[in-house]
Amino acid sequence: xxxAPVLAVRxxxxxxRIGGAWRAATRNIAFDLYENQTIALVGESGCGKSIxxxxxxxxxxxxxxxxxxxxxxxxxxxxxxxxxxMETVRGKEIAMIFQEPMTALNxxxxxxxxxxxxxxxxxxxxxxxxxxxxxxxMDRVRIPAAAQxxxxxxxxxxxxxxxxxxxxxxxxCKPKVLLADEPTTxxxxxxxxxxxxxxxxxxxxxxxxxxxxxxxxxxxAAIADRVAVMYAGEIVELASVEExxxxxxxxxxxxxxxxxxxxxxxxxxxxxIPGQVxxxxxxxxxxxxxxxxxxxxxxxxxxxxxxxAADPASPHAVACFLHHDLALEEAAE
Amino acid sequence: xxxxxxxxxxxxVPTLFAVLLLVFVLTRVIPGDPAQLILGDQATPEAxxxxxxxxxxxxxxPLQFLDFLVGVLHGDFGSSIVTGQSVVSLAAAVLPSTxxxxxxxxxxxxxxxxxxxxxxxxxxxxxxxxxxxxxxxxGLSLPAFVFGILLLVVFAVQLGWFPVIAPSGDVSVFExxxxxxxxxxxxxxxxxAYITRVTRSSMLQVLGEDFIxxxxxxxxxWWRVVRRHALRNxxxxxxxxxxxxxxxxxxxxxxxxxxxxxxxxxxLIVGALAQRDYPVLQGLMVLYTLLIILANLITDLAYxxxxxxxxxx
Ligand SMILES: Nc1ncnc2c1ncn2[C@@H]1O[C@H](COP(=O)(O)OP(=O)(O)OP(=O)(O)O)[C@@H](O)[C@H]1O
Ligand SMILES: [Mg+2]
Numbered sequence: 001x002x003x004a005p006v007l008a009v010r011x012x013x014x015x016x017r018i019g020g021a022w023r024a025a026t027r028n029i030a031f032d033l034y035e036n037q038t039i040a041l042v043g044e045s046g047c048g049k050s051i052x053x054x055x056x057x058x059x060x061x062x063x064x065x066x067x068x069x070x071x072x073x074x075x076x077x078x079x080x081x082x083x084x085x086m087e088t089v090r091g092k093e094i095a096m097i098f099q100e101p102m103t104a105l106n107x108x109x110x111x112x113x114x115x116x117x118x119x120x121x122x123x124x125x126x127x128x129x130x131x132x133x134x135x136x137x138m139d140r141v142r143i144p145a146a147a148q149x150x151x152x153x154x155x156x157x158x159x160x161x162x163x164x165x166x167x168x169x170x171x172x173c174k175p176k177v178l179l180a181d182e183p184t185t186x187x188x189x190x191x192x193x194x195x196x197x198x199x200x201x202x203x204x205x206x207x208x209x210x211x212x213x214x215x216x217x218x219x220x221a222a223i224a225d226r227v228a229v230m231y232a233g234e235i236v237e238l239a240s241v242e243e244x245x246x247x248x249x250x251x252x253x254x255x256x257x258x259x260x261x262x263x264x265x266x267x268x269x270x271x272x273i274p275g276q277v278x279x280x281x282x283x284x285x286x287x288x289x290x291x292x293x294x295x296x297x298x299x300x301x302x303x304x305x306x307x308x309a310a311d312p313a314s315p316h317a318v319a320c321f322l323h324h325d326l327a328l329e330e331a332a333e
Numbered sequence: 334x335x336x337x338x339x340x341x342x343x344x345x346v347p348t349l350f351a352v353l354l355l356v357f358v359l360t361r362v363i364p365g366d367p368a369q370l371i372l373g374d375q376a377t378p379e380a381x382x383x384x385x386x387x388x389x390x391x392x393x394x395p396l397q398f399l400d401f402l403v404g405v406l407h408g409d410f411g412s413s414i415v416t417g418q419s420v421v422s423l424a425a426a427v428l429p430s431t432x433x434x435x436x437x438x439x440x441x442x443x444x445x446x447x448x449x450x451x452x453x454x455x456x457x458x459x460x461x462x463x464x465x466x467x468x469x470x471x472g473l474s475l476p477a478f479v480f481g482i483l484l485l486v487v488f489a490v491q492l493g494w495f496p497v498i499a500p501s502g503d504v505s506v507f508e509x510x511x512x513x514x515x516x517x518x519x520x521x522x523x524x525x526a527y528i529t530r531v532t533r534s535s536m537l538q539v540l541g542e543d544f545i546x547x548x549x550x551x552x553x554x555w556w557r558v559v560r561r562h563a564l565r566n567x568x569x570x571x572x573x574x575x576x577x578x579x580x581x582x583x584x585x586x587x588x589x590x591x592x593x594x595x596x597x598x599x600x601l602i603v604g605a606l607a608q609r610d611y612p613v614l615q616g617l618m619v620l621y622t623l624l625i626i627l628a629n630l631i632t633d634l635a636y637x638x639x640x641x642x643x644x645x646x
Contacts, residue, residue, distance in 0.1 A: 054546075057550055059546060059549055059550060083555065084554075087552045087553075087554055087555075088552065089552070090549065090550055090551065090552035091550065091551040091552030091553075092552055095550065095551070096550040098543060098546070098547060098550075100543055103542065103543040103544065104543050104544055104546075104547045105544055105547065106544040106547075106548065106562050106565075106566070107544070107566065107641070107642060108565050108566055108569075108639070108640065108641055109561070109562070109565070117548075117551065117553060117561075118551040118552070118553075121551065121552050121553050121554070121557075122552060153641040153642070155641070155642050166547070169547075169551060170550075170551075173552075
């Protein structure tokens with residue numbers, strides 16, 4: 001870890017205005033993203049993964065959402081930038097791919113125009129140059145007959161092809177960081193594998209770092225260097241892929257592993273995690289996973305555990321009293 | 334595209350037949366005998382009977398309908414009982430001024446309605462939005478003749494900026510347009526109020542779509558997201574609604590033409606109604622139907638221009 005991280009997130013909290021009061025959907029999110037690395041955000045639905053990425057890009061409307069904490073991109077603080085300042089960051093420095101390729105593209109604009117637009121908003125160039133470059137990127141993400149398809153509309157493409165268009169659009173300005181929000185969840189398995197392989201290639205070729213959101217630990221193993229496991233708006237475990245897969249520490253992470261369907265196991269062995277992620281208006285005191293935790297202790301209901309390494313020598317951090325006694329200092333509500 | 338248009342026209346045939354039947358029945362149901370009306374109270378029964386024969390009113394109702402249908406197919410809508418002029422020539426003389434009024438009010442409606450609706454959506458629940466919503470509600474509930482008379486009194490009578498009565502005969506284009514302003518605004522305000530509401534709700538929906546977020550994530554400036562992404566999508570339902578409303582607009586032109594004393598189909602039809610001029614009434618109603626069918630056809634084609642998903646279907 002000699003280099004400074006490309007993206008350093010500290011104490012990040014996204015709050016929504018619900019019924020007149022501000023409610024924190026995420027709290028104390030912290031991670032570093034280094035050059036050429038991929039960090040995966042894993043967790044069940046509603047854990048705040050998408051919210052975290054959208055907050056990094058400042059995409060949530062100020063009327064309903066506010067941000068606390070710090071997001072430092074290449075030494076520059078992004079929290080508190082004006083929308084106009086963020087526009088120069090979005091797409092050019094940090095780009096994003098969304099979960100749903102069927103609705104992520106503008107239905108009345110040709111796909112080529114949409115890619116070229118990404119180029120033209122950030123760089124002074126002629127229409128023809130932008131077009132040529134857009135076609136090159138369509139080619140790069142393996143869209144057959146890219147030049148002919150430049151003038152086609154999104155509805156003329158399959159889901160997998162649309163996701164490629166979205167990826168081409170995100171890559172168009174060669175961003176340093178790519179936020180990929182479940183880019184393969186809506187696609188079938190073979191297409192998933194292709195897209196993952198392509199994303200990996202692109203990251204390597206363009207020196208890009210990636211924050212990759214997924215539900216699936218299988219996908220994590222295929223793409224990430226490090227993993228942040230999220231539960232109810234918090235990171236509960238943060239480790240390298242190898243460490244996490246070798247020795248998951250948090251009971252929630254272990255439960256996630258037990259919930260992976262595997263071909264060599266019968267369906268009975270598959271354990272869904274009982275209970276549900278609480279809505280952001282009903283987060284429990286103390287450890288938020290405690291009500292669903294099989295190893296719950298008395299003190300879990302008291303102060304929330306802090307994300308910290310059980311072994312000070314290791315970067316493997318976990319927020320659980322089974323592993324250490326560190327509690328979160330009074331969290332600002 | 335041409336095939337699509339042709340198909341749409343074919344679909345219109347049954348509609349047209351139904352309208353012809355309805356129009357025919359309606360004009361027979363209106364109380365009062367036209368022959369009696371034309372000849373006046375003092376007419377002898379013989380004279381009335383003779384005129385009824387001449388007008389074909391003594392034939393059985395189904396036969397009269399057949400006459401009417403055959404005529405329509407030949408482009409012959411009969412002649413006015415009152416003046417003897419053919420319905421086609423009567424209508425042709427005033428059609429341009431009605432079309433002119435319709436198009437002008439459509440322009441007023443779009444020019445004011447679309448930007449106001451979009452602005453209102455972007456300032457949702459803030460002062461501009463509330464003002465626009467109240468304004469459009471007033472616009473919708475204001476009767477055309479009240480508003481028209483108001484405009485006339487203020488801008489024509491008091492200020493003298495516009496003529497009180499539309500000049501007739503050969504006038505310069507400028508004079509013609511000047512006379513068009515107040516009627517077009519009267520009719521267009523209603524249209525604008527309507528378009529504002531549709532644009533607003535359509536825009537609100539589009540602004541919440543995923544592709545808007547995608548565009549923002551690319552770093553596209555907000556005003557450009559609105560113009561290039563949101564508005565281009567939000568306009569699609571507006572086109573449909575405007576098309577549907579075009580029929581209402583043509584209907585509303587009747588009142589406006591009366592208030593501003595403009596020549597037009599509306600004035601013609603009211604005159605015919607007062608004089609129980611069956612052929613003129615029948616002919617004009619058929620003409621209205623044709624206009625509305627045509628308006629729908631244009632709407633369908635315009636819809637294809639704005640919506641690529643339809644264009645390729
Ligand atoms: N605009 C909003 N207002 C209020 N609450 C919101 C808003 N957007 C999201 N939330 C809440 O924030 C929480 C986190 O949502 P988020 O979309 O980040 O989940 P996620 O981890 O991405 O889930 P998924 O895997 O289903 O995409 C959810 O409980 C959600 O209901
Ligand atoms: Mg999500």
